[in-house]
Amino acid sequence: MKDLGSDVFLRFDNVKKTYDQKNLVVKGFDMDVQDGEFITLLGPSGSGKTTVLMMLAGFESVTSGDIAIAGKSITRTAPNKRNIGMVFQNYALFPHMTVAENLAYPLTVRKLPKPQIKARVAEYLDLVELSSFGNRRPGQLSGGQRQRVALARAMIFEPTLILMDEPLGALDKNLREQMQFEITRLHKKLGFTVIYVTHDQTEALSMSDRIAVFNDGVVQQCAPPSELYERPVNAFVADFIGENNFVPGRVTSLQGSTAQVQTEGGPLVAQAAEGLVQGQACRVSIRPEKLFIPPTSHAHDNALTVRFNTRIYVGDFIRYYFKMPDGTDIIVKVLNDLSAPEFADNAEAQLLWLASDCIAFPAS
Template sequence: MTTDGAPDFLRFANIQKSYDQKTLVVKDFNLDVAKGEFLTLLGPSGSGKTTVLMMMAGFESVTSGDILLDGHPITRTAPYKRNIGMVFQNYALFPHMSIAENLAYPLKVRKMPKADVSERVERYLKLIELDGFGGRTPGQLSGGQRQRVALARALIFSPSLVLMDEPLGALDKKLREQMQLEITRLHKKLGFTVIYVTHDQTEALTMSDRIAVFDDGVVQQCAAPDVLYEQPANAFVADFIGENNFMPGTVVGHDGDTVRVKISTGEEIVTRRADCDTVGSPCKVAVRPEKLFILPSDHAYDNTITATFSVRLYVGDFIRYFFDLPDGTEIVVKVLNDHAAPQFAEGEQAKLISRQHDCFAFAAKS
């Protein structure tokens, strides 16, 4: 069963992958996916996320373990028999075919009656808001339009599952954001199951029901976007998802789920315990720039940090303030760009405040 109690639709059971029979690029991957779920595999280059997608598609063999789709093992099933749609970064459309012919191709391969093919092609052209474009070739469309056609072609034969490998990587920022909304709209309308691969954390947070964060072939955490952001399981997730300040310190006490940490200013701050609570052990305290505030402030707080101001950067809708701790650690605070945004002289000391709920203590080694 998946974490929310929905029945398993897709299951990865003890999946491992090695290309040389020595080094594992995917290590003991276990995950259940519910029908209709949008799951994103997120991680840096070389972390193993694309390898998992290629094994799911059947383009890479599985070294050990099993993949089950709708209760049936498909680990040794040929790719063309898996009934899976694929969307790639480079569109993979046939340049010599019209848009309508591109959409019709997977239906003709499955020997669908001609009348049904025409009706479904027209329906999907309308669905992606390209009705009237069926006679054009891919070269006559914009990048965003071509990617919508690629998406429609992956969906038109009603696949069991849709795999997307960095599908928006070739688009500029504005088009990318438009296509994120388009894919999300189609997913909600049609209810298909998605495994989506990206290294773009904003894209993952925006589109996903759950995100599996990869590093070195291992899933570090798999959870809903808000849980990953607000409750990272370890320092890698805290650093990879969004932006975080990390302050070196030493654990001086703990009580249940909270830890007291002494930082280089000599001040003690209270944090939530992540993977660190041994008194005397080195640790690092993570707190996000938007969760830090500068005194005086209307925000409630538990912790105070004395820091030295270095520089102020104007970013438009907000301002980034950079401070230094005595050990040289740089701290960033994000402040909304309004009349209350403070002014500092270089070298001036300030008091930074935070809630203990917004701070996490991680083991220094992590």
């Protein structure tokens, strides 16, 4: 995947950043982005993802390494010369200008002729379905409308790249979903390259072509959403993306990519993560929705005996909480249909799953 050759549009080459000359906030960031890709930088706060975005936009200097767009280094280019569109969490719409004036701003500073500006503003207002709002002030718009104006303003000067810094962070859940759809639609339609920063994994999973998961200034994994979810490379990614159960155990034998693990609840077969060695303490990750409670018609390789703790009704799902003999909590998500079983308090239960659905990571 690294070998994108001449298709590489944006390249981060061993980019490092320190603020205090002691600690690196970003530790050697490498990434190649293709033209038209939707890349999400995902990670907990303080993981360095926003710093990477700010270095790309030019608002933070690069301590060492290089950032290049279309083969040309932009590390020393002034931010106003980089031709990068940006969408901010607080929208950053200029409150003293109308929506149309906001959209015209990047064109005005580029000294485009007036009729052309007017036509382009109308075109982009239409694109974000706000044609009749041109004369309003940002203060008179709803959150979703403001976000769409901010999007249009970032796109209107046809930048080489659009950066979005948690653009949906200030919206409520429903609007956020609408806007995710809106951004995806515009991305598909216009085909621009997006670098998107968020700490919301649902957002990241549903919109991105690839996601770079950040932690502690390092990219833990950069992969398409399904691979990230199904095949996390380490325990952090497995834990950070989606929900996961971790069953502690010890590797008894290792055959190729399959590991035999002995746990308190019995022996298990799991996919072996990179770096796993025989005899090592490990954690077997298994997603709550991949676990089944008998009677079930699903095939299975592993079975674990646990005790029922409690169940929580969440509407479309029922969450079951089980305890292993050593006290580890196991969560199971069961669709709220007729098959959702009832348990007496502390009743013994069996959990079944496929070996291909669980991964054994070295215990850290």
